[in-house]
Amino acid sequence: MKLFIDIGNSFIKIAYKNEILRYPTKVNYSLDSFLLLLPKNLKESKVQRILISSVVPSITSTIKEMAIKNWKIDPIMIEYPIKTGIKLMADNPKEVGSDLVCTAAYAASKTNEAIVVNIGTATTISHVKDKALQGTIICPGLQTSYNALTRMASKLNEITLKISNKNVGRSTEESISIGVLNGHAEMIRALVKKINVNNAIVFLSGGASVLIKELLPEYEYVNEVTIEGMKVIEKLNYEK
Known part of the structure; x- marks a missing residue:
């Protein structure tokens, strides 16, 4: 095992x-x-x-x-000198987190070019092409943004976030849900559009992705992309 x-x-x-x-x-x-x-x-x-x-x-x-x-x-x-099959195009490759390396390894095992969106404490958007991690965008995560909002705004109490098909809310709960959920989804979509000039496949993963994946139906959902990438790296190093 x-x-x-x-x-x-x-x-x-x-x-x-x-x-x-x-x-x-x-x-x-x-x-x-x-x-x-x-x-x-x-x-x-x-x-x-x-x-x-x-x-x-x-x-x-x-x-x-x-x-x-x-x-x-x-x-x-998951660190040097283990083989990952991924070239890191970062100015300082030592700064690249192992989670980003794993997500890139997963994407490269599936296709030549992809965007990987991973929504956790931070939301990362990585561009993988020709077995190289071309670059990454790092944003505050969905839950991180929500926690900051409720902590800093004293009149906004914690709520249960729910997806709404409205553009504006008519209650505090609805308004926050639209801002946090729809807002995060639209932020992701806009950033992906800027870098996805070749209309490559977009993988969506991360613990908080389940909250908004129905708002991003054009993306392919992957459960636990970091772990899936670790499996790819393990096979690369130990299976012949």
């Missing part, structure tokens, strides 16, 4: 077989406290290989030590 661990800003995800476990990202996890969260059958499973993608350095060492202690395996990090 193989484990794919995606350490994101909001959640730590552990994928194995057909399961994906999700735990809130907390900086105060200890090795033993995190182990206690894992189901017994997983802890007792025989694991062949563990890959980790992390954008939270403060937690990475704890998760690595947990894996070594429980499965006696030193995890493989």
Whole structure:
């Protein structure tokens, strides 16, 4: 069995077989406290290989030590010198997050050119072409924007966001929902249009994407694109 661990800003995800476990990202996890969260059958499973993608350095060492202690395996990090099959066109490739590398690897495994929209703590829009990550746009994520709005505007209470087919709202809840959900979808669509000059396929993923994917029906939804990209990288390095 193989484990794919995606350490994101909001959640730590552990994928194995057909399961994906999700735990809130907390900086105060200890090795033993995190182990206690894992189901017994997983802890007792025989694991062949563990890959980790992390954008939270403060937690990475704890998760690595947990894996070594429980499965006696030193995890493989998605970082240099592991082969990814992706050329990074960034001014400083060392700055490119492993999550972006994984999403690019997934896209490149499917087609020659694509746009990947990943809606998490940040919303990233990446252009992948000719097996290269051409560049990325990083925006505040949908939930991040909503949290900032309700925190900074004292009269706006938290609500349940609901998609509306109206252009303007007639209640606070409806108005916020249109601004946050429809607004985020339209921001994405406008930014994608600027870079997608060749009308390439657009992949949509990320935890918050389920809130607006019906507003972007022209995009192809991919569940957990970072983890899917890790699987592509694992095959590239270990399957002949």
